[in-house]
Amino acid sequence: MNFIIWHYSRGLVQFLEIWKNFISFFWKYFGVDRHFFTLLSSWKRDVSKVGRRGLHPLLWLQTSLENILTRFLGAVVRSFTILAGIFAVLTTLVAGAGFLLIWLALPLFLFSIFFASFGYLAGDFAASSIWLAVFLLTLVLLFFSRRLQADARKNYPQMSLRELSAQPWFSRVWERVGGAPSPSTLESLDKPELLKRFLEACHISPDEFRQIVDWEMQNQTESEKRRRFWLKENLDSILPIGHDWTYAYTVHLDNYSNDLSQSDFSEYKDSKLIGHDQELAMLELVLTRPNQNNVLVIAEAGVGKHTLVHTLAKKIREDKIGPSLKNKRVIEVNLGELISSAPNQSAQDSILRQIFFEAAYAGNVILAIYDINQYLKNDPQSPRENISSVLIEFLNYSTFQVIGMTSLAGFHEDLEKNEGVMKFFEKIQLGESSHEDALKILLFKIRDRERERVLFTYPALREIISQSERYFTDSPFPEKALDLAEEVLLYWSQNSSENYISPQVVDVVVSQKIRVPIGEMEETEKEKLIHLEEILHKRVVGQDVAVKQIAETMRRARVGMASDTKPIGSFLFLGPTGVGKTESAKALAEAYFGDEDRMIRLDMSEYQKADSIDRLIGSAESEKPGILENKVRENPYALLLLDEIEKAHPDTLNLFLQILDEGWLTDVFGKKINFRNQIIIATSNAGAEIIRDSIEKNISADEIQKLVTDYVIKQGIFRPEFLNRFEGVIFFHSLSRDDVLRVTEKLLLAYAARLKKEKDINVSFEPDVFAKVAEASFDPVFGARAIYRYIEDKIGDNIVKKIISGEVKEGGSFVFGAKDIVQ
Template identity: 30%
Template sequence: MQLIKYPTWHYLQAPKEILKAWLNILKFNWYFFSIWLLVKTLLRPWKGDKVKRGRGFDPKELAQVLFMNLLSRMIGMMLRIIVICLGLFLQIILFILGPVFLLFWLMLPIIIVIGVFYSIILINATSIIQEDIVMYLVLGFLLLLVILSLRAFYRANAEYKLNRINKNPKSWKDFNNKKCLKFFVARTGRDLSMRAIHKSPFNKYLFNNHLKQEDVLNIINWYVRTQSTKILRRKFWNYNNLLRLGSIGHDWSYAYTPYLDKFSINITDQIEKHGLRLRLISREDEIQKMEQVLSQAKDNNALLIGEPGIGRETIVQGFASLVLYGKTIPSLCRKRVLELDINSLTAGASNNQEIQARLKQALDQAVKAGNIILVIREIHNFVSADNGIGKIDISEILSPYLKHDNLNFIATTTPQGFYTKIKNNQAILNSFKNVEVNEPNTQETILILQDIAHALERKSKTHLIYQSLKTIVLKTNQYIQNIPQPEKAISVLDQAFALADSKHAKVVQAKHINTIISQKAKVPVGTLQDKEKEMLLNLENILHKTVINQELAISSISHAMRRSRAGISKTKKPIGTFLFLGPTGVG
């Protein structure tokens, strides 16, 4: 039935995809060789290497300096011209090959039919074995083209079906995608056949599995995101996939930073090789503020303020990916995002003066390069004059570079670190613009856990159902208050997978999650046991064994404890707040 749609796809949809791929490859070739950038920086010294003249006037030294600088510029110009010519040559070849391939694609069905017809005729008409072998090879090649074409068609058809998925089903018939339906059933923990599913009323199924309509939407979106990611990775011609190959000409336009590289971690390179560890979810406001701050003429340094585990590092990595792929403000595109490695900077140093000298030399190289955005994690630990083992103060060295036009900084800190350390240091405070990072809400945390779940499932061979994932978010919000989301939810998810694996369970269930949260919060979590039920019902009598009278106080405390254990109290507030009034000695 699907083959009927093949001609429409072959002559209408596939040519659009071919044109899109052709334009992406042309665009990437221009980026790969950095042709326009190399033209603009044609006369710059090779690797930014300049020889500086000493003090005084020495004709011999002056001539030597001029010769070395001229030689550096000539080497840079020659190498850039070679790369520019090679890039332009490939651009012309690709420009020609695109229409040729498109024409070949449009003629492919005719070529296959004619090729098969004549090959069969020639095989029957000739008795020469060598010619028969050639004809069989031609037939094999034509068959391969047919297989590849059909494979591309079925993949395109799967993508088309993915785009047509109903996002608000009210019955089983509304699932117009069998794979989505199977994913939904698997993620809700029911091992049933499709026939059994369709016999079960949809609303009853949701009720029995403690699901709401919003949960159905979350599961379907989970499926769509998972499949969309797989489809996108298969398309090597997608521009983002091509960008992972890197660029050979871009770094040639700026000075090299070998000394800075010794004391830094290249975030841009890590993303280019391995991609983002976590997707950015609902962090558009923070990214936009960072872009605005970093593109300013003055005070163009961003300070991310948020609790540890709230997602500051993910925001930095997400911003670095936008810089790498050229999806940010033009003045920030293609810059290198490096993280200052304080451990490497301090390793082997005998005193603070040596550390400061290393830092100054590294920052000088960053300024000279002109394409560096430097990240300093937990900056409040390094801008305080407090003495102690392992503590250093780099604020004096850092201050002049914070005002430099050729160098941007992104720093992270906690609210406590900001108010106790940074706010007291006016030089640092005035050089940064604050970007507050807020805790994600329940829905955003669920999306984050869905992204992480796939990697944990592959690692442990254990399955995660949606109800367990939602339980993690709700119960960490209720019982763990000293750690922000999403860190506490991610920690519980990781430990729940480990516990289920140790129990040889195939599915991460609510009991595994309750066990982990009980261990962390030091309180019973989950279904009430008989002993606990009896204790809660008789809590007044138990308290009266040690407290005489005080009926109102005992009753108020008992009611608060029962409300909390039943899960009907507010999760973001204390179990109870009591003010006991009375003279001294009454109990």
């Protein structure tokens, strides 16, 4: 009974709407009204002109006949198209009326099977066939009516969560969460507390769960809409016949271009523009202007320049655009191919004028030029790369439209000062996607990979966004998130036995890429962090307070309690020469990054001049990147050691204020340099005498810090704001006698290990050697460095003599005693 009521009420309304859609579609598809009003227009704007001055009656007559002929041929083609359209509309009207009759008398027409049977038994096969056809058509309409009713019931936004969970597609929601809940939880979907408890176990908030449901609901709704071919929006997306007959041919332009408004076979054909609706609206608005209707899109690679242009073309292709841009052609031009194919400058300009003229004369062409700055360079060495003069000739015409695309650096370097060209363009800047938009883009991009089933859990996608933001700063969102997702999927398919991609899989991939442990800590790493002081003390002698401060900062960084907008850690090491400042930095690099070679070392005494900043972050004049920029880009996850920071120029110190505070810096080319994955350590000998004297007088560490701070500020060595940027100002005291002895032992054993590795010679030391070397070598001014030099000069020289004389050979061994020390 419910079906009968629906069939004669809402079902009838839907049938009439579908009938109307097809009538409208055929009228539009054949372009009846458009071709009628352009019936006598020239065919594809193919108009012959006399082309000569003066009176030439015969030439004028010939030209007129040619124009009349082309208009006549155009009128014939348009007339046939109009007649075909009218026939299709009339056929739809008649067929629709017949279907309507059957729809209204559906129960009665079901009995047509009996008439078909009677006719067959009576031998009237013609009547029997007609009644059978009516019966089959009735069945088709019956099933179609049932289909419409079923579709009408799928009003997902109005359904409760329990009703949605009964839908077949809802299983993807549970897969995205990470697994289906227990039967008891499913039964209690209308009880928020139970659902919240389940989601908390999956590390998902209720708001995120709602987003997952909305996303899958949207995908299902769009999928169902695409299958309903009778919907007006689906019918309107079919290009009509002769939509471009009133616009001119572009024969030569077609040789160097790709028409996106006709078809799109690129990787962007199914892309969806997310988060840039305002920029798209502005693009459409500028293109509809009668004048000054050219656009320059400024955006970094990976932000969405291509997607913006392809989305515009798709809207035109599917007739979802305003009337001013209807029937426009968005054409990608390959200027690089054009320039390379031209034998010389003259031929190049000739071809450019030819294709630009075709674009302007056609009347519906919008040229899309990627990296337009590459073709507008003001470089005397490469004149062929500057097409400004030819381009300006045509930019004056309102029918010549261009969408140029460039990066921010390309705009500043090549276009900003080119006023002759820029006055014709409206600038639209495309910014990096937000985290929320990047997540939506990521979900959209993985749809093809997840057609059969969900692969990425929501927490994994969230982790991809988070970790790509934290560790991959060379590229913007959404590109870096998409790249990481591809790598994670590849790793998971080859190495994991899990049903779904989890956050742990993401962390493993990121850890392998950056060679730094992230994510949940393994037992071995937990032990390392807990006992970090002991690990550092294996290389650093004494300096208990300094080592303790360093270890505490590293533990905070590892568990995520440190700021994610600053470097991992930043320290200023103050103290005399040779007391362990550099060795502490090496030990920390090895402990945190796994290798002491993961350290960038800059001698700041080399940056004492005013132009030092150019050497560090690059020079616009030389167009060369700086030393600091190169080293940090090559080693983004490393320890940055700034030796003797007090010797750097004040402007250079100001440079590090932003680095220490915000964790990034912009170079002269407008590119960001990321320092957020670095440990920054600056060393200085400033106040060394004060530190040494204060420690001898047993003054407390806090008082020493105050004395040294006052000293370096009064002397103008460091400004207060510079000191305050460091997470810790750590003081290294002079080495005690015990410290000197332990340092000597470490250095001698290290020398023996090096000798074994390089010459395969085993050397051991008598116990009294350590004390004798320590006493003979130590210099309070140079600290451990004096011991190192003594070992190289005295001990090393003795061993070298033994090797030369043949007393000690490769593979051999000997004991080094106090008597062997060269005085």
